Amino acid sequence: MEDVNVPFVEVHYITIQQVGNVPITKGDFQSLPHQVQTWLAQMIQLCAPRAVYICDGSEEEAEMVTNKLVERGTLTKLTKYENSYICWTDPRDVARVESKTFIVTNNKYASIPHSREGVKCVLGQWMSPSDMKQELDDRLPGCMAGRMLYVIPFSMGPIGSPLSKIGVQITDSNYVLLSMRIMTRVSSEIWKHLRHNEEFVKCLHSTGVPRPHTQKIINNWPCNPEKILICHFPDIRKVISYGSGYGGNSLLGKKCFALRIAGRIAYDEGWLAEHMLIMSITNPKGEEKFIAAAFPSACGKTNLAMLTPTMPGYTVRCIGDDIAWMRFDKQTGELRAINPETGxxxxxxxxxxxxxxxxxxxxxxxxxxxxxxxxxxxxxxxxxxxxxxxxxxxxxxxxxxxxxxxxxxxxxxxxxxxxxxxxxxxCPIIHDRWEDPAGVPISAIIFGGRRPEGVPLVIESFDWKHGIFLASQLKSETTAAAEHTGKQIMHDPFAMRPFVGYNFGHYIQHWLDFEKDPKNKLPKIFHVNWFRLDENKKFLWPGFGDNIRVLDWIVRRTNGEDIAEISSVGLIPKKDSINLQGLIVDWDKLMSVPKDYWKDDIEETLSWLDGQLGDDLPHDIRIQIEQQKQRISQIN
The missing domain is CATH 2.170.8.10 (Phosphoenolpyruvate Carboxykinase, domain 2)
Structure with missing residues (x-):
């Protein structure tokens, strides 16, 4: 697909001081890599800003932008803390907008699965290039009129690491600039690396409020909620976001790049871009293991990544709390992970x-x-x-x-x-290897969600395929991070439902395919549920720092300890194999596998996966479902 609806702009006439008639207030346009100059010139012509500011990521730059936002009233200094600020958005711009988030490819089914007739696909939304061009033609021309266009060069992952990727974000929001400085590695060093690597992810963001304003600006927060659109072009590694200044809608290095676009790059290149924390656990013997874990929003992912253990002698260190990029090392076969973010x-x-x-x-x-x-x-x-x-x-x-x-x-x-x-x-417990360009070796992968009934505290998969099935059937109560209201159990396979940038069936098959290479040392896969309730709606498990007790069991399982027994849904802990010293826990309720519950659950899971994925549901997952049905039928 061609670049977005802008005629090619010759750059030979551009001086350091301006692009066309748009002045460069900071930075040297002509020193930028040629492929960046070409794209940037096109975007300047399209968005028509009053001026261009090429960011360098310096402290002086941040101080200047911060002072401007304080003067404007967008930020208020929190005087109790050093260099910290509060911001209140327009109340209409407060969350992810999955209903306005699209994947754009020529082939519809490269983006979304072949859902069954009459089923609304919730595993991504597709729009054709021609329809998206119409939508963008209605929004982008002149969208930055009267505003500064900021050019943000950034690296996801340590700059120069073979596991990292480079992006360039254009935005008219200096709030976004400050936040991107925290969340990614913004630096002029990026330009040097791009001279040796043609590919970078193009990220265009506009709040959609050109000046002079035709609408009232609330809380000094420009946004255009009626016209919000977030679109991904995975074939050409591009993101365009319009109308929202909030979170992952505007910090395009986050979910848009780090999951949707990077996931497609990972599919093409043979690695994984996942919605996962990375942590290490060191036991009293000094043995350290690294774990990656995936949870939907508001399931305690950040809490787990920064766990304070209640068991003496254990140390937890955080590498990342939200996103993991993982590759199997070609020499050792280890699965190695980096946190592509910096905040x-x-x-x-x-x-x-x-x-x-x-x-x-x-x-x-x-x-x-x-x-x-x-x-x-x-x-x-x-x-x-x-x-x-x-x-x-x-x-x-x-x-x-x-x-x-x-x-x-x-x-x-x-x-x-x-x-x-x-x-x-x-972070007081940040790991000293959190920026290791080689990544850290992953021994276990954990999936989990908020399941108030029926699901045991911890399940270990029988094998790799069964682990992928556990991830595929992941469900959780809904949260405030998305547009949904009310508490309902929703499917969120791999905790990636809103974040996969290509056909979800192909994504599941991609996971399955890693078993085909005998050199790959496949981590054990687990499912945890901290949120099971008793008949009085009280939590059966204390959670928080006591989750170290479950993590300890998981680590011991990666060492091959005989502390698990077979159940119909996977391997579960043998009684007394989890250290419960000092706790009062109803073990039988916590670990029970109610037949009627699971019988209904597997039928509902099959119906949902088949409806959503249709013929794209991998055959191996269908086999896993049938095997689980048989095991459940044998429960006494």
Missing amino acids: FFGVAPGTNMKTNPNAILTCLKNSIFTNVGETADGGFYWEGLENETPPGTEIISWTGERYKLGEDKTKKSSHPNARFCCPARQ
Whole structure:
């Protein structure tokens, strides 16, 4: 597919000072790699900004942009902390917009599976190139009029690592520039690497509010909610986002590049781009193992990545809390993982010194908080910090409402999807190898979700194919990170339902295919469920730091310890094989596999997977489903 609807622009007449009649206020256009010059010239002609600013990622640059946003009122300094700021968005721009997120390819079924007739596909949305061109023609011409166009060179992963990829984002939001500096490696060094590598991911973002404004700007937050569109062109490695300034809608290095586009690159090149944390666990003997784990939003992924163990002698170190890029080493066969990001973009409500002390300690400086409350003395506040904030403290909510803590329980300080954005290097337990360009070796992969009934605390897969099946049938209660409302159990295979940039059936087959290479040392695969409830709707498992007890069992299984027994749904812990010292736990309820529940569950799983994927559902998964049906039928 050709580049987006812009005539080719000859660049020979461009001076260092301007592109056409658009001035360059910072940076040297002519020193950029040729392929960047060509694309940038096209985008300048299309978006018609008042000027162009080529970013270098420096502290001086960040200070200048921050001061400008404070003067404008977009950011407010949190005086209790060093170099930290709060931002309140337009209330219409607060979450991911899956319904307006598209994959664009010539072949529809390269993007989405052959869903059964009458079934609405929720595993990605496709739009044809011609239809998308119409949509973009309606939005992009002149979309940055009166605004600065920022050019952000960034690396996902350590700069120069063979596991890393380069992107260039164009944006008219300097809030996005500040956030991208935290979440990715923004540096002029990128240009040197691009001279030896033609490929980079093109990322174009506009808030969709050219000047002069024709609409009221709320909270100094430009956005165009009625026209939001986020589109991915995996064949040409491009993302275009319009209308939203929020989170992954605008920080295009995050889900758009790091999962949807990188996932397609990984498919083409033979590796994995996954919605996974990476952590290490060191036991009292000094043995360290690295684990990757995938959970849907609000299932405790960041909490697990920064776990504070309750068992003495255990140490946890964090490599990443959200995304893992993983490749099997051609020499050793080990699965090696990097965290392509440099920051944490975590859900704030519910995060506190009990649930995740390391996250709190990480964001006490150099951080941006979005849609949280502010205390009258210049601190951050959100639901979950009640026990750490004195009653009577005056709170200013994200909607500007003032109230005193404890006086009115109906008041909410923060949006449920409010975020903290902070540098990973500040995490007290960041691993000293978190930026190792060779990555870290993965011994176990964990999948999990919020399952209030029926699902045991931990299941180990029988083998690689069964593990892929466990990931394919992953389900969880819905969260505030997406547009859904109300608590319902939703399918979220691999915790990747909104994030796969190509046919989901091909994605599952891609996982299965790694077994074909005998050199690959396949990690063990597990499923965990911290959220099972008893008949009184109380959690059966304490969670948080006590999850180390389950991780310890998992690590011991990777060492081949005989501490598992066969159940109809996988291998589960033998009684007393998990250290429960100091806990009161109903083991039988926690580990039970109710026949009726699982009988209904496997039928529903088959119906859903078959409806969504149709003939693209890999044959190996259909076999796994039939085998599980047989095992469940044999439960007494």
